[in-house]
Amino acid sequence: MSLLLSAENVSVHAGSECLVQPASLALHAGRPLTILGETGSGKSLLAQAIIGTLPSGLTAAGRVQVAGQVFDPGRPSTFRRLWGRQIGILPQEPWLSLDPLMPAAAQVSEGHALVRGLPWDQARAAAAGDLAQLGLAQAGHRRPDQLSGGMAQRAAFAAARAGGARIVIADEPTKGLDAGRRNDISALLLAETAAGGGLLTITHDLALARALSGDLVVVLNGRIVERGPAAQVLADPQHDYTRALIAADPAAWPHPRPRQVAGATVLSASGLSVARGGRVLISGMDIDLRPGHIIGISGPSGCGKSTLGDALLGLVPLAGGTVTRAPGCAAVRFQKLYQDPPSAFPGSVTLGRSLADLVARHRLDKGRIGALLDRLRLSPQLLQRRPSEVSGGELQRMALLRVLLLDPVFLFADEPTSRLDLITQAQVTRLMVDVARDTGMGLLIVSHDTDLLTKVCDRVIRLDDPAQTRAA
Numbered sequence: 001m002s003l004l005l006s007a008e009n010v011s012v013h014a015g016s017e018c019l020v021q022p023a024s025l026a027l028h029a030g031r032p033l034t035i036l037g038e039t040g041s042g043k044s045l046l047a048q049a050i051i052g053t054l055p056s057g058l059t060a061a062g063r064v065q066v067a068g069q070v071f072d073p074g075r076p077s078t079f080r081r082l083w084g085r086q087i088g089i090l091p092q093e094p095w096l097s098l099d100p101l102m103p104a105a106a107q108v109s110e111g112h113a114l115v116r117g118l119p120w121d122q123a124r125a126a127a128a129g130d131l132a133q134l135g136l137a138q139a140g141h142r143r144p145d146q147l148s149g150g151m152a153q154r155a156a157f158a159a160a161r162a163g164g165a166r167i168v169i170a171d172e173p174t175k176g177l178d179a180g181r182r183n184d185i186s187a188l189l190l191a192e193t194a195a196g197g198g199l200l201t202i203t204h205d206l207a208l209a210r211a212l213s214g215d216l217v218v219v220l221n222g223r224i225v226e227r228g229p230a231a232q233v234l235a236d237p238q239h240d241y242t243r244a245l246i247a248a249d250p251a252a253w254p255h256p257r258p259r260q261v262a263g264a265t266v267l268s269a270s271g272l273s274v275a276r277g278g279r280v281l282i283s284g285m286d287i288d289l290r291p292g293h294i295i296g297i298s299g300p301s302g303c304g305k306s307t308l309g310d311a312l313l314g315l316v317p318l319a320g321g322t323v324t325r326a327p328g329c330a331a332v333r334f335q336k337l338y339q340d341p342p343s344a345f346p347g348s349v350t351l352g353r354s355l356a357d358l359v360a361r362h363r364l365d366k367g368r369i370g371a372l373l374d375r376l377r378l379s380p381q382l383l384q385r386r387p388s389e390v391s392g393g394e395l396q397r398m399a400l401l402r403v404l405l406l407d408p409v410f411l412f413a414d415e416p417t418s419r420l421d422l423i424t425q426a427q428v429t430r431l432m433v434d435v436a437r438d439t440g441m442g443l444l445i446v447s448h449d450t451d452l453l454t455k456v457c458d459r460v461i462r463l464d465d466p467a468q469t470r471a472a
Contacts, residue, residue: 003028004027004450005026006025006026007025007050007063008062008063008064009023009061010058010062011023011049011060011061012059012222013340014059020049022062025200027198029166029193029199030193030194030196031215032189032190032213032214033198033217033231034230035217036209037219037421038421039204039421041219042219042423044092044201044202044391046057046309049181051082052077052082052144053089053405055252055389057380057389060073060076066082066087066167069368084163084165084461085165086166086278087165088160090159090160090169090171090173091156092419094144094155094307095151097160098144098152102139103142103143104140104144104158105127105131105140107155108126108155108158108162109124109356110159111122111159111161115163116162116164121177124390129183131155131158134157135184136151147186147275148302150301151173151301156267163193166198168192169202170203171201172184172203172204173401174208177420182207182302184472189212193214198245198327199212199214202440204422205362206231206234206246213229213231215230216228216230216233218241218242220390222278222452223239224240225239225242226238226241226417234246246422248423248425251451253451253452254455255455256399256456261290261291262291263290263291263440264290266325266440267311267323268289268324269286269322269323270286270322271320271322272285272286272311272320272323273320274307274316275283276304279320281321281463283303283319284440285321289410289442289444292438292439292441292442293458293463294444294456295444295460296443296445296453296454296456296461297444297463298447298448298450300459300464305414305446306414308463309412313334313336323447326409326410331407334364335411336403336413337396337400337403337411337412337413339415341396341419342392342395345395348386350383350384350385351387355383355402358405359401360404363404365404369401376400376428382394386441395419396419396420397424400432404435409440409441410441413443413444413445415444416422416432416445416447417429417452418448429456431454
């Protein structure tokens with residue numbers, strides 16, 4: 001196997017603080033390399049240092065070699081000539097990598113035409129084929145804001161591949177995707193390596209790591225703690241953290257005890273119908289959420305899960321039916337935890353400033369922030385950073401902290417753990433469930449992980465099952 005990329009003693013620093021200890025990696029043609037670790041462990045920072053895409057304020061050191069050329073991670077601008085041509089980059093947040101004003105097909109076409117060099121008619125045909133292969137044949141005319149989270153992720157993947165790069169760097173490529181779409185993405189990634197390409201994947205998805213096979217590197221607290229063939233590491237882990245990560249899979253969680261839900265209705269819907277882009281997604285649904293009641297919503301990408309929650313909150317118009325919310329509760333206590341937290345935070349101010357503004361606007365107790373930071377395993381230092389300077393998982397937990405400060409009576413949690421490793425996912429899910437049970441908050445959870453939903457919810461509704469949409 002030929003060596004496509006090597007990294008020697010690559011480290012990442014924030015001033016005098018070392019965020020990633022010196023690490024060495026080798027990526028070979030035809031053999032996937034996967035970096036596995038918990039949210040905020042430094043796995044994405046390590047990959048970003050290797051390809052010159054670290055956020056501002058962070059610096060890197062070490063040595064990187066790509067296609068016989070040597071690069072200094074401390075001079076990230078020198079990596080630019082590799083992007084799109086030799087290295088295709090699929091960032092962690094799809095909406096941050098897509099032009100918000102350009103339809104999906106046009107963005108993929110640009111890669112084929114401007115980077116790969118195809119004539120425009122061939123570029124458009126290639127883009128249409130890419131999107132169709134990803135189940136987006138009917139979505140090429142839509143802008144990113146008109147796509148579901150899973151659809152946006154697939155569109156971003158198509159755009160990242162369009163330039164013909166031999167090496168693909170995929171950062172959490174399957175988050176927010178149902179099992180079927182995850183399998184599609186893993187098959188496409190493996191097709192790159194089967195053709196002699198290189199694949200470096202950063203993920204907390206054990207199923208993806210198993211499917212990709214190849215070599216596996218496990219990262220904890222900015223340090224590689226275990227490495228080896230993926231099948232061997234996952235079957236016989238040697239480090240305590242790797243064992244804990246595997247044991248935290250929702251499939252291993254205990255089943256909940258049956259419980260009776262009582263009390264006045266927090267939120268209800270009767271004969272609810274919702275549509276998106278002129279297409280009816282849900283018709284005739286009834287929902288009744290009572291204090292402490294937890295309902296799970298599952299279904300394939302684009303089926304209307306997020307649109308349902310938005311309709312219950314009054315964020316999108318109803319196509320039919322009625323929604324009734326508990327009287328006497330301020331509108332601000334009906335909250336949403338967004339699937340893509342970067343879209344919910346102002347990018348130009350620090351996270352601490354965002355929370356301070358919320359506290360001042362609603363006259364909240366700012367002393368609760370510290371306790372919630374501890375409970376969500378978040379460092380107070382993150383408050384000094386902007387949203388683009390923290391990991392996706394850290395930002396998602398920060399979004400949950402912000403919501404909990406408002407003491408919601410109803411929370412629509414849209415894929416709340418899709419950015420979290422299994423250990424942190426278990427802790428955050430337990431926190432949401434505890435808050436719902438202790439405070440009487442009604443909780444509606446959208447997730448592609450049916451194991452997670454069946455282990456924590458009082459009822460699970462699958463949107464592609466017409467019988468389930470009638471009553472909840």
